[in-house]
Amino acid sequence: MTSLTGKTAIVTGASRGIGRASALALAKAGAQVLVHYGRDAKEAEAVVGEIRAAGGQADASAVDLAAPDGAHELAKRAREIIGSRLDILVANAGVSKAASIEELTVEDFDKLFAVNVRAPYFLVQQLLPITSVGGSIILVSSLAARATIGTLSAYAATKGALDTLVKHFAAALGPRGIRVNAIAPGAVQTDMSDFLKTDAGRDFALGMQALKRLAQPDDIGDVVAFLASDAARWITGDTLQVDGGSKL
Amino acid sequence: MSNPVVLITGGLTGIGRAAALAFAKVGAKVVVSGRREAEGQALASELLATGAEAEFIRADVRFEDDVRNLIDSTVARFGRLDVAVNSAGTEGKLGPLTEFTAESYAAMFDTNVLGTLFSMKHALRIMQPQGSGSIVNISSTMGARGSANMSLYAGSKHAVEGITKSAAIEAAAFGVRVNAVAPGPTDTGMLDRLAGAPEKRAAFYAAIPLKRAGTPEEVADAITFVASDKARFITGQIIRVNGGKTAS
Numbered sequence: 001m002t003s004l005t006g007k008t009a010i011v012t013g014a015s016r017g018i019g020r021a022s023a024l025a026l027a028k029a030g031a032q033v034l035v036h037y038g039r040d041a042k043e044a045e046a047v048v049g050e051i052r053a054a055g056g057q058a059d060a061s062a063v064d065l066a067a068p069d070g071a072h073e074l075a076k077r078a079r080e081i082i083g084s085r086l087d088i089l090v091a092n093a094g095v096s097k098a099a100s101i102e103e104l105t106v107e108d109f110d111k112l113f114a115v116n117v118r119a120p121y122f123l124v125q126q127l128l129p130i131t132s133v134g135g136s137i138i139l140v141s142s143l144a145a146r147a148t149i150g151t152l153s154a155y156a157a158t159k160g161a162l163d164t165l166v167k168h169f170a171a172a173l174g175p176r177g178i179r180v181n182a183i184a185p186g187a188v189q190t191d192m193s194d195f196l197k198t199d200a201g202r203d204f205a206l207g208m209q210a211l212k213r214l215a216q217p218d219d220i221g222d223v224v225a226f227l228a229s230d231a232a233r234w235i236t237g238d239t240l241q242v243d244g245g246s247k248l
Numbered sequence: 249m250s251n252p253v254v255l256i257t258g259g260l261t262g263i264g265r266a267a268a269l270a271f272a273k274v275g276a277k278v279v280v281s282g283r284r285e286a287e288g289q290a291l292a293s294e295l296l297a298t299g300a301e302a303e304f305i306r307a308d309v310r311f312e313d314d315v316r317n318l319i320d321s322t323v324a325r326f327g328r329l330d331v332a333v334n335s336a337g338t339e340g341k342l343g344p345l346t347e348f349t350a351e352s353y354a355a356m357f358d359t360n361v362l363g364t365l366f367s368m369k370h371a372l373r374i375m376q377p378q379g380s381g382s383i384v385n386i387s388s389t390m391g392a393r394g395s396a397n398m399s400l401y402a403g404s405k406h407a408v409e410g411i412t413k414s415a416a417i418e419a420a421a422f423g424v425r426v427n428a429v430a431p432g433p434t435d436t437g438m439l440d441r442l443a444g445a446p447e448k449r450a451a452f453y454a455a456i457p458l459k460r461a462g463t464p465e466e467v468a469d470a471i472t473f474v475a476s477d478k479a480r481f482i483t484g485q486i487i488r489v490n491g492g493k494t495a496s
Contacts, residue, residue, distance in 0.1 A: 001469060167495035174457020174492045210420035210483055219481035226473050234466035236457065237495020238488045245420055245484035248413040 001231040005030030008082045009228065012036040012065065012074070012123070013093030015043035017190030018140060021221030022090050023047055023058070029225050031088060032057035034081050036074060038064060038093065065093050065119035066111055075126035086130045088228045091120035092140040094158075100151045109154050116158035117165075124169060124180075133177035136228045139166055141239050143186035147208070147247045150195070159184070163239045170237030179236035181227050186243030188215040210245030253326040254475070255279045255319070257309050257367050258336030260287045262436030263386060266464030267333050267471045272300035274472065279322045281307045282336070301326075309336045309363030319370040331475045332371035333384045334364045339438050342397040353400060360404035361411070368415055368426070376422035382475045383419070385412050387430035389490055405430075409486050416484030425483040427474045432490025433461040457492035 009026045013019040015037040023033045024047065033051060035058055037044035044060040051058035059081050063074040078086065094116045097108050120139055131137070144152050145159035162182055169180035187196050187205035195201040196214060206212050223242050226232055254271045258264040259280030268280045272295045280291050280302070288304035295302035305321050307314040323329055340356040364385055375381025390398060391405035408428060416426040433439055433452045439461060443449045453459050470489040473479055488494050 170492045170495040171457050174496075175459070177458075179492075210417045211425075211481065212420065215481050222478040222480075223482070226478055231469040231473060233469075234462045234489050234491050235470060235487070237492040240482070240487065241485050242481050244481050245413075245416050245425075248417060248484040 002226065002229045003030050004088070004225070004229060007031040007087040007228075008034075008085060009088035009090065010034040010036060010074075010078055010082070010086065010127075011090040011092060012119070013038070014047055015040040018185065018188060018217050018220045019090070019092040020047050021217030022092060022224040024050065025218070025221035025225040026088060026090070026228060027051040027054070027056040027058060029229065030056075031228070032082065034058070034078055035060045036093065037062055066114050068114075068118075071119045071122035072126050074123060078127065079130065084130050085132050086127055087132050087135050089123065089127060089131070089135075089137045090140070090224055090228070091123055091138070093119065094140060096152070096155050098151050099154070101153060104154055112154050112158050113161075116155070117161045120162065121165065131178055134230070134233070135178045136232070137169065137173075137178065137180040138224055138227050139180070139182040141166075141182040141184040143184055143241065143243045143246050145184060145239075149208075166239055167237050174236060179232070181232075181235060181237070182239040183220065183223055183227065184239050184241045184243060185215060185220050186246045188217060188220060190217055208246045209243065210248065213244070215242070215244060251275050251277055252330035252475075253277045253279075253322065253328050254331040254333065255281065255322050255329060255371070256333040256335055257281045257307065257318070257363070258334070258386075260284060260291055262335075262438060263431065263434060263464045263467045263471075264333065264335030265291060266468035267335065268295060269298070270465065270468040270472050271331070272298050272302060275300070276331070277301040277326050279303050279305055279325070281305050281318050283308050309367055310358040312366050315366040315370050319374060323374055328378060329371060329374045329381060331382050331384065332367060332375075333386075333471055333475070334367040335386045336363050336367075337386060337438075339401055339442050342442070344397055345399045348400060356400040356404050357407070360401075361407045364408055365411065368411070372415070372419060372424065375424045376419065379423045381424040383415070383424065383426045384471050384475050385426070385428040387412070387428040387486055389430060389432045389488070389493055391428070391430050391486065392494065412486065413484045420483060425479070427479070427482060427484065428486045429467060429470050429474060430486050430488045430490070431462060431467045432456065432488075432493040434467055435461045435463050455493050455496050456490070457496055460491070462489065462491055
């Protein structure tokens with residue numbers, strides 16, 4: 001039920017952090033993984049290397065998802081690398097920006113929505129023709145969508161958009177046998193999280209959570225692998241909070 | 249943990265029974281509990297036949313002495329308690345609010361809420377000093393929504409969700425996670441009683457993107473996941489397992 005042997009997967013933003021952990025977890029369960037990245041070629045190749053060294057199948061592909069046709073381009077590459085059947089999509093690539101309401105620029109706002117919302121939307125659309133019956137789409141949301149933390153208003157709005165999209169996608173694609181869910185991590189110890197590099201940030205995160213330890217990327221990766229698997233075949237349209245019991 | 253000790257109340261039918269079989273399949277030592285001796289012994293034999301260590305212990309979750317004894321007997325037999333699945337529940341009698349009585353309230357809440365509370369209290373009594381453990385309550389789509397003629401059932405399941413979140417915060421300090429699984433319409437005796445004749449079932453399935461009820465096995469797979477180490481960063485959550493019903 002939890003095996004992904006014979007399945008194909010795309011993970012965006014898979015060179016580091018949650019994306020990397022997701023790619024590794026999917027590969028460990030037997031999936032062939034397309035490791036997408038933006039700029040970190042060395043890190044992405046290292047993820048591919050790690051998967052292949054363990055006997056798995058992986059390839060890396062660089063596409064700028066901030067571009068209006070980024071999703072379209074990645075979908076085209078996916079067909080070339082993976083072929084005509086996609087079982088799992090993990091739309092993880094995302095950017096963040098801490099800025100007060102007064103400081104946020106139009107450029108910042110547009111970039112956040114382009115990468116965090118537009119790219120996943122059009123990836124789902126462009127990959128639909130090859131997404132299999134029994135396929136599983138996982139969008140990476142965030143605790144920020146429902147908890148007002150820091151000066152992340154625009155970032156939070158992008159994640160709230162994903163929580164809404166998940167329901168619409170699930171309702172529309174359910175009859176085609178495709179499940180769509182989101183995971184919402186809280187603070188996770190990754191490179192993207194400058195927040196947890198300070199004592200104040202760490203104390204704040206631990207104060208919010210019921211569990212008193214900081215999340216590691218594999219804590220999230222293992223949940224992604226579950227949602228991708230047949231063990232989760234009756235779960236769709238939901239955002240699963242993987243946040244150590246934050247803001248309950 | 250390779251051979252966890254799992255206790256399932258309401259374990260003789262429907263979702264509880266499917267969970268017992270699912271846990272046995274992954275090597276757990278399983279105690280099933282319910283009120284009917286013959287059915288209980290039959291299920292224990294079925295579990296033993298799969299090669300699992302298993303036992304039936306009779307208990308009525310509405311009575312604290314029964315529950316105290318159930319937990320103590322489980323620990324006396326297997327030395328510890330790792331997972332408690334609180335699946336004993338009733339749908340009661342449907343009817344408008346204008347016709348409820350103190351008796352119909354007690355019948356509903358004594359099983360669904362008081363029974364869950366007693367089971368949690370005594371499971372925590374063992375798990376907290378142990379420094380580990382996972383509690384899984386059973387809610388419902390009715391734990392977050394309303395439906396005509398179901399105010400008592402919905403009230404009882406909303407109660408289970410609030411209790412789950414609060415207990416998660418308390419228990420986290422001791423290394424114990426507390427979550428709930430919230431099924432939608434699932435093919436069990438309870439659904440037969442609620443949905444009645446096949447013609448009426450269409451109304452239940454209309455709002456589900458996959459146009460069918462879930463199977464008890466599909467719900468059980470979510471229970472085994474949330475109880476497992478893969479869900480180690482998930483606590484205080486209500487995992488919706490309903491084929492997309494709450495998305496639509």
